[in-house]
Every structure is written in structure tokens, then in C-alpha cells.
Amino acid sequence: MREQETAILDGNEACASVAYRLAQVITIYPITPSSTMAEWADQWKEEGRKNVWGTIPVVCEMQSEGGAAGAMHGALQAGAFGTTFTASQGLLLMIPNMYKIAGELTCNVIHVTARAVATHALSIFGDQSDVMACRSTGYAMLSSNSVQEAGDIALIAHIATLESRVPFLHFFDGFRTSHEINKVYEIADETIRALLDEKFVLSHRQRALTPDQPILRGSAQNPDVFFQAREACNPYYLACPTIVQDAMDRFARETGRAYHLFDYVGAPDADRVIVMMGSGAGAVEETINHLNAQGEKLGLVKVRLYRPFAAEAFLAALPATVKSIAVLDRTKEPGALGEPLYQDVITAFGEAVSEGSSPFAQQPKVIGGRYGLSSKEFTPAMAKGVFDEMRKPKMKNHFTIGINDDVTHTSLAYDPEFSTEDPRTVRALFYGLGSDGTVGANKNSIKIIGSETPGYAQGYFVYDSKKSGSVTTSHLRFGPDPIRSTYLISNANFVACHQFQFLERMDILAATAPGAVFLLNSPYGPDEIWQHLPLKTQETILKKKLKFYVIDGYTVAREAGMGNRINTIMQTCFFAISGVLPRDEAIEQIKKAIKKTYGKRGDAVVQQNFAAVDAALSHLHEVKLPEKATATFDILPMMPAEAPAFVRDVLGAMAAGHGDLLPVSALPPGGTFPTGTAKWEKRNIAQMIPVWDEQLCIQCGKCVMVCPHAVIRAKVYDSAVLASAPATFKSAKPKWKGMEEELYTLQVAPEDCTGCSLCVEICPVKSKSEAKHKAINMEMQAPLREAEALNWSFFEALPTVERGRLSHTQVKDIQLLDPLFEFSGACAGCGETPYLKLLTQLFGDRLYIANATGCSSIYGGNLPTTPYTVNQSGRGPTWSNSLFEDNAEFGLGMRLALDQQKGYAESLLGRLAPVLGDDLVTAIVGATQIKESEIDEQRQRVRLVREKLVGVDSAEARALLAVADSLVRKSVWIIGGDGWAYDIGFGGLDHVLGSGQNVKVLVLDTETYSNTGGQMSKATPRGAVAKFAEGGKPNAKKDLAMEAVAYGSVYVARVAMGGSDMQTVKAFQEAEAYNGPAIIIAYSHCIAHGYDLTYGMEQQKNAVLSGYWPLMRYNPALREQGKNPFQLDSKAPTMALKQYSYHEARYTMLARSRPDVAKKLLQEAQDDVERSWRVYAGRAAMPGRGETPHIAPPEPEGKVAPLGTGGNQ
Amino acid sequence: MIDLSTQYLGLKLKSPLVVSSSPLTESAENIQRLEEAGAAAVVLPSIFEEQLTLESNALDQDLTRGTESFAEALSYFPVYEDYRQGQDAYLSQLRRAKSVASIPVLASLNGVTAKGWVRFAKEIEQAGADALELNTYSLATKFSDTSAMVENGIAALVREVKHATRIPVAVKLSPQYTSIPHLAMELDRSGADALVLFNRFYQPDFDLENLDVCPRLTLSRPEELLLRLHWVAILYGDVKADLAVTGGVHGAEDVLKCVMAGAQVAMMASALLAKGIPHLKTVHADLVRWMEEHEYESILQMRGSLSRRAVPDPSAFERGNYIKTLSSFTLRPTAAPFTVPYN
16 A cells, blocks of 8 residues: 555645546536636646656647547547546536437546536536436446545546447536545556556557558438447446456555445444435434444445446345435436436335345335435435434425425424534534635635645635625634534634624524534724624523633724734734644644745735734733623524514525525425525625715716616606605705706615625716715715615605606616616626616616526525516516526527517407507507507507406407517627637527527626636637636637628627716617617626726726727618618727736736746737727728628629529529 | 046045936946946946835735635635845845846935834945945924924935945935935034935925826926036035035036035936936046146146135125125026016
């Protein structure tokens, strides 16, 4: 057995490290939670790391997982060793190739972070529904249950595929294993080499296609031979389990870690056994150890090789004493007799009995159940619940565990208080904000403890569903033995709350053990903190006798020059009071870690962090506890009492982190949710909010336009209402003709603002007496909150200005249109959401949105709340997400349906004309519905139809009532990011644009896969660094606009709100008005560009000024007027590209790291700008058809008969 | 054969024509061209300590923003093993300059804290700089800072840097000190090997349309030379440190004036930025021509010849000159009639 090094890794890194070393071609595509494996591969490639054959693998990003599988298939056929990483829908897109690769008996391993497949909803979290969908592909399937195993089993899969020729799908649970950090043994190159049999390596290469010994593979076969040929693979599958076990045995000899096709743990004479695979096995094993020590007889079979299912080995793994078996599946197959693993177990038993080979004197009873879908917690308490069920004479089959199914009553009861935690393990819980660096510091702490002490460490991190102001929870365990607890901490002996405001609405101490240490980052010192704690928090502290410490982390951070980064300070406090390490040693290690983490970013950052460490301890104070709770206030509910019941009780529970407790009956089957719910979730995440100076304001509306979260609103209203306004409610005389007698108010929603300050940056007005004072200025939120919340409520209730009074092409007027997209959880300062808000302001009350998966589907549709809302008439956007890859087609389907429904409604109108009257029918069918007033008139007519049909008892009348609304013009907008439009969905997008149908496409172009963490797309500009383009993207960005222009029949616009808000509005209006397909490509600044988004709009302006992002519109409607449809709306570049691009870290990090490469790419990118400008300017300068004679030669008179006359044709 | 050579900072220079710290000396290619055009030495652009701090912080913030916040996107950028900091780029720029130039290359350092100065000075020496120019451009904006505190601070920094490095150290001063001779003497005592007179102040301008204060960089004008000549002429002979003039040197006559005032070298930048590198050739040729016409044999011969010590009436450099100048103003044909106020 070899000496082995330990390392602190997560499952993804452990697995990727092996896969990388055994691959020559790695085809990748980002999908959560597997993306980091691909990122590692790309990074190692850039760093020049070699595989075991001494070469650097090719790492190639494809346009989709389908593409990745296809390219991998090709690489395999050409004799290379290929691999890929994926999950969920991505794996499903690989299925066609998986059938091929397996059918051709090709050595290959795909590594999968098992993730829920989108059904009633998308979920990025872990279950095995994706891998289970691949059961029939012919891939062998190997499961890993922990971070250690993710590396070990990965290697076994790669070794076994070589000899068996059966391709392998190696999987482990998404997030729980892929993202858990643990101390593991690394796999050395020598171990890999020792297991790698050169003979099989050569065989694979010899089977490759080569013109030197040409062969044909992948023929088409007919009924005569296909069947027989399909059966020809059987010997390989029969041999596969033995080969896998052999690889496992050799691996054990090298490493000391033994695995089996089915690993049994527990009592040798167990009467009850659970069969399962995946991370949940950790929780079950802990339960078994705990209960067996108390005299129970329990066991667990961990299924490792799931396909081919070696029934004999499975049965042999079970103790002969077993009486009942529960098979746990982490997937759901609606309508099936049972979930897949259960069915396999039943079949194994059934076959053994029928063949007379069953080793059991008395056949055990088998039940199956589901657990842990979408990373639902699976704990020892739940495992015990299952074992308890197995003791019953009549066991519940097809059960669920971990939820409360009060609809079909499948769930088993369990005692949530049951715990198997090792008392020697330190369990620490940290509540932080994404932006305060808590998670990063905790990852460092794990590394410190894991690598500097003989002890073991585990970290798991939970993030909330918002991108701005998101709450992070870090679950850290430290102990003397390896930590296999694959569930969250519910009984912590250290709890840190890094954000004081969390106390307002969260029960931070719910998971605290008696006598635990509680560390609070508090603006209040040890003497005054008590009176600022809610009643429940005070009571818990006293009841559980907590040791309570406070530190004013933000003051320490500010004084150390670290702004809002309190991570190092809080980490220092943790080590100081948790006792995990001696204090001095801990400080030294923290400093070492700081040097390692920040050293490459410059000495200044290191010194600041050192200063913060030194200052932290002197500001840390223990709080002397009073004898009783004295608070007069308590923890507030997440949603206010006046919210609708569903919002308050169901969505509110989710927002409060109690979603696990919701019963099945609380949730709508089919996944339909109400809109207009984000407004109830007052998150109060901004430290500073904008404050309006009504004296200075010129009412231009720019701040309202750019606000990504729709928290700045304007209204003009009857001055009489002011009488009932709150005392601090501000107003001014409107600067509109015809509104002089009314009042204007610009109001901020203080509890919904994210504090991004884009509004202040865009404000064009400066005070004449103090240049820094604008018409809108950032001020501290806390002192304003109460009064402004009242003002906001009052403002909200004011009637909105009648739309007919406003010009819908003027930014100034648009501020008065209701946004029907508000308070999204997008990043503070998001560059996408202002476009969406504008879209809803213009056409929101008749809007269908087909939304591709990505940022916009997450902040648009991630529970608990949605930002899409309704206007005062109750109308608003209706929204749906199909997949990532098919959004254009999805939207087209909506259009086709609407047109069909409209046609149907019109035919029904005709049939019901005697009831409705000919005039009304003619008016409806002939309505133009171009202007908003015309659409309103049509709505009135449809209302009249409805009134007239009341009481008409006919099938036609009922049918018309069901589809009458389709008679009012509807707008279908297909929305998505560049990953969708340029890459995975491009085929569909292209087809839809070519369809001629009346659909509109909005591409929110952030030039990267923002939602999955900034991977390169074909929209990524040349010279920008992105994941998968670590060396800077070497190619130019695809010009999607010109591709669409090439159709000639598609309305196309490139817009950048910061470059010209007027042009943006014009483009939206023209796209909507154009009777055919339209596409708007909208420059969207993004957190993945690497700069302070406060300057997002300025950067957009620079993009336009530098010529990088020319503003253009191509309107085919102009051609009909004889004009050139191509209009260029921006001027020739007035600044060098560098002046724009070098404001962003995506460019400058390359210049800092590889200056020569950066310089070359910058020069080429500048050339791109100039080349593209010449093309655009040339197109814009072309005369229209009406201005030039026809280019085609005239037909010679009298020689050719006109088409259709049947002449010479 | 006319001898243009001079000694500066213990380095033997082929002429007094030195190119001062400016964007011109940023690239090795330019340095090569400058040498060909007759430069006797070059001073690299300044490395600013604050800039390094800002860069470090900005990089950290830009790479950290948004990370570890959202389950799908725990980071937004690939991890690089290393980033070149400002000083890394500077040092490699210095090394490149040294590899192409046979003339001396002086590094320029603009620091804020003693730590920064000393650390960078060492690195600069290790990278092969022939000498170091310390740029003391700083603004006393704190109302509690006295002039003595400011001056003592500079002297202390010079001592520290001298202690840390073995290469010669020149100190570039701004003209706005109460007593330049006293400060010069203090710096002399602190070990400064040369004084460079003077830094140019870059005051921000006001943008009236946008109500903004914006940086504005203007090139030097020939008339700025007079201030420098004045002070070099006063210091010459009384300080051990070499003297250099920078600011307002545009042509050969300016160079001659600098030397005659007592400077070892005359530094140019603005004229070359405006007229291009070949202008240096013209200056060089003009210098030689003038010396030939006026039958000078060497630069050394004229050095300090018009310094305060060397002129018959030193009052020209003292208060008397003030009165003389004011009086002479009335003689200018374009000026308005001038009345001496105390008449």
C-alpha cells in the first residue's frame, strides 16, 4: 500500500482530478452542480498539467451537452480517451450519444453530479432522477457516496471501462457530495499508473478509425440482423461486474480502501437492512452504528455498481438473517410499480426464488420508498424512521421519508430529535451574507484545521435563492475521526451570526445546543446589546445557557480599510472563542492563509487583512447575561399579516427557511404559482438607499428607467390626495404640459432597494451650490426606513397615470407607466432587469414570456416569490420556462396557439353573430389593434361579448367564453441570455427567426454564462477572460445581429440602455409593432464582468463610444417604404477600445497575468471593432430600394412567359 | 573635439541630455530610439505606491464581488496562480530597458509610506537600475501638518532609502517649500546624491459644463525653466549633491542655461512629447554648434558659470532682482503702463 497525502477537497475536485489525468479529450459544457469539474479541467489545462500519458488534455467547450457528447463520441472513435462532466438536463441531452457509445462498446466515462431533472419545476439540487433516466443506454453505472469515493470510484470506473469495453456513468449526489469539503486521501499518479493496464489502453487505440486500416462503424441495419447484432454485446455486460470487482480489489491493494459491487455494513446478523446508493448512505451508516451499539440488528447495502446489476453479488451481500429490506430511491417515477432500485431488488429476489437459488430460508419482505429529492435533507432521524417502519408487521410500501405527505399519505413518521452526532465533533454554524465573505473564510478555516492538525474537517454551505443580499449558512464540523455526516447541523455548539439584521426575522439560535457559544456581529456593544435582541432570542440564550460574544465587525473592517468585508475579523473571533485550536496558533495559521489567499492580489490586501486580524481580538467582548428576558419585541414574520394567505403561510414559510415543514397539500400540483408576490418580501438589504431632492429634480425619469429592482417609481396625481399623505411625503410640480395642476412624486421603496446606486450615477442634475449633491442621493437606510415605508405604502395606493395621457416613446413619460416586474432577487445593479422592467411597462398587460433557463429564469421564477406582477386592473405578464435549449421553440408554440385560438374565436364569433350582432362581430374581427387605445377598444368589445353571452346556453357560447381573450392582441416575447441565444438554443432561435411568425426575442447579452458562474459563450468578446477561456477568449464575439439581419425579414436591434435609452425604447416599440419576428440584443452589464456595477450604465456608454457595441436597428418595414432598413444609431468610435474594456477585470486580469497575450488580443479586438464598424456603416449608408434602380436585369420582353401561365415552365 | 560629457550621480554621462520621467520612457523601444537620438540617460516613469495599493484592492474586490453567494455561481472568474502587480510590471519594464540601453537607466519611485519606499527601492536595485530618483510629490492637505514636519519627513525617507539601497539616489523636489536652501542642505545631510528641480504640479481643472473637477495634464512651457535656473544657481556650490533641472527644458539654449546655472544634467520630456524623439537630435546638434560657435571645449568648462557664486552681481538671484524685474516690465511694448505701487 502506498503512502498517501491528504487534501481538503470537494467531491467535484476529487473526481475531476482523476478524470483529467485519464483523459486526452475533455468536452465540456456548464451545468450546475457539475460545472466546477469542467472549470478545474480548463484551469489545469491552462496551467499545463499533464495526464498520465504525459500530454496536456484538450479541453473543449461545446454549444450544449448534446454537442459535448457528440464531440466526445467522435474523439473516442478516433482513438482518444475522452470524458465529460454533466448533470440533469445536460445528461439527458447526452442520452442519444450514450446509446451510440455503449452500442459500439467504447471505453468511456461520464462523471455526473446527480441532480433533479426539471419536471413541475427546475431544481439545481441533488437527486438521482437524471442518472436513472440513463438506465437503458447500456452505460455501466457506478455510484460514489462521499468526497473520498468521488475520487476513488472515478478511478475504478476509468480502469474498468478499459477492460470491459462497457462505457461507465460515474455519479455522486449533486451539492451534498459535489460541493461538500472534506479531508480526503488524494490519488497519486503512481496509483493510477499501477492500475492502468497498458494492454487495454492499446486495444482501445487499435479499435480507432484510421484510413490506414479503414473500417466502417455505425452502419444502418435492417430487420434481418439488427436484433442479433444487438444481442452480440451480451458477453461484455456479463463480464463487466467481475472486471469492476477486480479493479476495486486492485485499487484496495494500492490504497487500502476496499470497495465491492455491493458493500454491506452493519450487524452480521441484521434483521433489517436498507439498500440504497449515494450520499444518504453516510447518514444511514451513522444511524446503524449508533443503534447497533444499543443492541439493534441493522444493516445497510451500499449499491456501487448499479448497472449491470449483479443480482447474485447483491444477494450474497445481504446477511442471511435479514427479515425485511427497505430500498431507498432518490428519484421518483410517477406511475411506476416502484422506483428503479426497488424494482431491481424485487426482480433479483424474484428471479432467485423462481430459479431456486435464493440463499434465504425465509424470503425477506421488501418495501421501497423515496427520500431526498432535490437535496431534501436526509438525516439519521429519517433513517431511523425507516428502520422503525421495518419493524412493523405491516410495512408501508412505496413510502416517502422526510416530508409530510398529507395528500396520498405516503410518508413515514420519524422523530426529528433523534441524533447520532459524535459528541467529540465540534459543530459550528455560521449565518452570513454572500457579500461579507463568510463562506470564503470558513473554507479557509476548514483548510487550516484539516491541514495543520491531525483532525478531520467537513464543510457544507447552503445558499438562498436570491442573488442580491443572499443569506449563506455554513455548516462546519471538526473532529478526531473522519466525518461522514451527510446532513446539515441541527445541534450546533458554536453559532455565529455575521449580520445583525438577520435577528429581526430569523430564529438564528434554533439549532443551538445547550451551553453553546454564540458570536454576534453587532453595532451594539456588550453593555447595550441585550435590549436590541428579540424576545425569543433572549429566551433561547438564557434557556440554553449560551456563552454570548459580540464584536462590531463592520467598524473594525472599516478601520482596517476593508470596507464591508468582515470575513477575516469574524474568522479570527471564531478561532479565539471556539477553542478548536490554541489561539496563538490559530492566529498564525489565519495569517498564513491570508497570505496564501490574497498574496497574489497584492501586498496591500494582505496587510489590510493582517490589520483586521490584529484588531479583531481587542474588539471582541463577552456579554454578561441578565437573569431574564426583557424584550418588548419579537422575531417578525417573513411576510406581513396582510399578505394573501398563500403568500403568508406557504411562501412565507419558504422565505423563513421552514419550507421543509410544508406538507404536500400546501403546494400546488403541476407547479403553478401566483405572480405579484415579491412585493410582500421586504428584505431590507440596503445599508443606503436613494433619497429624492424634489427641489433639484428635473423629472427626466432616468433613475426610474435604470433601477434594476423597480424600487424608484414616479407618479403624477391629483393634488387633493396630498391632504392624507404621511408627514414626510414629498411632491413637486409636474414638468409636463397639461399636468401643471397636479403633483409629481418620485418615491423609493426603502425596504426593497438593494442599494446599488445606479440611479445616483445616472442622475444628470447637480446642485449649483454643492456639486456632489444630485437630485437623488444615497443616505443611510435605517433612520429613513419607517417614514419611507409609510410613504411607499401611500404612494403605492395612488392611482397610476392613465396610459393614454403619456407618450410611450419618451423616457420621461415612461417613468409614469407601471412596471410589472419589481423587486427581483437579481444581483444589486443587474444590467438585465432594466430591460425586462421596460418591457413590462410598455406591453406588460398583454405579455406572454417564454423564458430560457438562466439568470432571468432564476430571478424571474425562483421560489419563494416572483417579481412579475399585475397592474391596477389585475393584468400582467404571464410567464413560463421550458428548458435552456428550446426556449425559442417554446415561445413560438405559444404564438401558434394564440393565433389558432384567435382564429377559432373569430369563427365562433361568426357563428354567434345572431346573438352578438353583426356590427360587434365585424368590429372585433376587423380591429387593427396597433395603438394601445385600439387594443383598449378591443378589450371593451370583448367585454361586451362576454356580457352578451351571459345566460346563452350553447356549446359555441361556452367555447367562445373560453377563448374570447385571445381576440385582444397578445404579445409573445422570448427571453433569455447569450448562453441560450448564441449557443445552446441557437438552432431553435435561428429557426424561429426564419419562421416569419410574430414573435419577439429579447437577448439579455451579458457575454457569458452568468447564472452558472461566468463561463465563455460565443458572445464572450475577444480578449475577455471567462471560465473555459482562462487564457482570454481568442476569437471574436459572434455578431448575432448581423446573422439575423441576413434574413432580411427579421426586425433586429442592438441596444444598450446606458448608451442611449431613447434608442432602446424606440427599438422595443418598433419590434413590437413589426408584424413578424423581431430580435433585440441588449447589452447587459453583469457582475461577471468584474467591476462595481454602480458604473454599469457608464460602462454601457463607453461600450457604445468605443464602437464596441454599435447601436443599430434593422426594420424590414422600412424597405416597403423604399428606404434602407438598416439604421446606425451610434457615431463612429470616439474612444479607444482599451478605454472601455480595461475598466473591467475580465480584461485586466489577463493584462496582469499574461500581458503579452492581452496586448495581442486587445489589438485584434480593436481591429474587430473597426472591421465591424465599416460593415455597419456601410450597411447604413446603402441607399434604399426606392432610391436606386433595380439591380436585376429586366426580363427580355415577350421571350419568357410569366410564371404560372404554364408556358415554357 | 568638444567634450559634452558630465558626471551625474557618480555615473559618467556622454552629455547633459537626460530624458526625464515621462510616458516616453515607458517602452524599451522608445528608450532605444532616445539613446540613438542622443540621450545620455533616461529616467523611467514613476511607480506610485498608492497606485499599487489601489490596484491591489481593486483586483481583490473585482475578483471577489458576487462570489460565494449563490449556489450556481460560487465564483465568476477562473483562478490564476499569479497576478502581475504594478511593481512586477515595473521591474520587468526596468529589466527590458536595461537590456536594450547602453546608457544609464534611472528608476523613479513615488512613495507614500516609508515601508513602500524601502521595499520598492530594494527591488529596483535588484532589477538593475543604475540609480533611483525619488519623487517627493506630495500635498500637505492636513491642516495640522507644519512645513517643518513635511520637510523632516522627506529627509527621513531619504535616509531610509539610502540605508536600504546601494545605488545612488536623486531626490526630485517640488518648488513650493518655504526655504529650499535649507531643505536642500537637510537632504544633502541625509545622503541624497542629487537634487532634481523641480517637479511640476498637476492641479485639477474645473469642468464648468459638468460641474466636475477633472485631472488635466499640460506639457511644460519654456518659461517654466526660469524658476529652475534660479534655484540651481542659488544652490550650486553650497550643496554636495548633484543638481539636475527638469521642467521647461525645450532646446539647446535651455540646456546651456541649466549647465551654466550649475546643473550636471538637463532633463527633457515635454518638448520630446510635443515634437517627437528626433527633436533630441536637433537639441544635441544645436548644443554642439553653439559650443563650437562660442568656442567652448567642454560642458565642464561652463558648469556653474552663471551661478550665484559666479556672477558679478548675485543680487540678480536675490530680492534685488524682484525690483529689477518689476521695473523692467514697463519697458515691454505690449504691456500696459506699469506703476510701481509704492511710488
